[in-house]
Amino acid sequence: MNKNHKTILKIIGHIEKIFDYSSGFNKDELLLDSKTLDACLIHLIQIGELANYQLDNLFKRTHNDINWKNINGMRNIITHNYYEIDYNIVYDTITESLPILIHALKKILE
Numbered sequence: 494m495n496k497n498h499k500t501i502l503k504i505i506g507h508i509e510k511i512f513d514y515s516s517g518f519n520k521d522e523l524l525l526d527s528k529t530l531d532a533c534l535i536h537l538i539q540i541g542e543l544a545n546y547q548l549d550n551l552f553k554r555t556h557n558d559i560n561w562k563n564i565n566g567m568r569n570i571i572t573h574n575y576y577e578i579d580y581n582i583v584y585d586t587i588t589e590s591l592p593i594l595i596h597a598l599k600k601i602l603e
Contacts, residue, residue, distance in 0.1 A: 500547040501598050507536040507543070508595045511587055520584050530580070533587060534571050541568020559597050 511533045515523055523530060544553075545565040553561045567586060571578060 497548055497552040498602060500543050501601055503547075504540050504543050505595055505598055507540045508591050508598075511536045511591060515587050520581075520588075523584060523587075524580050530583070534578075534583065537583070537586070538568050538571050541565050541571075544568075556597075556601060559594065564594075 514529050514532045514536075518526065518529065523533075541564050544561055545568065548561070553559075571583075
C-alpha cells in the first residue's frame, strides 16, 4: 500500500470518528454541545492537514472529482479564524459533504 492510500485510510478514520461523535444529534443539539462540536472540529482539521500535506499533488490531480481545495479551506478557517467559524457550514459538512467524501475515498481504495 502506497503513502497516498495510507493517508486516505487515515482520512476515512477521521471521518468515521466524526460520524461516531455526531451520531444521534440534530443540528441544534450538536451546535450546543461544545465538547462534541470541538471533537468534530479537531478531526476536520486533521482531514485538511492530511489532504493538503500528505497527499501528493499528482494524486489530487488524478482524483480531481474531490474538492481538495475546499477540504483545506475548511481546515484553514477552523485553524486560523476560530471566532468566525460558521457552524451551520460545519454541520452541513458533517451531514452532507462527509458522506460523499467517504464514499469517494473508499472507491479510490477499491
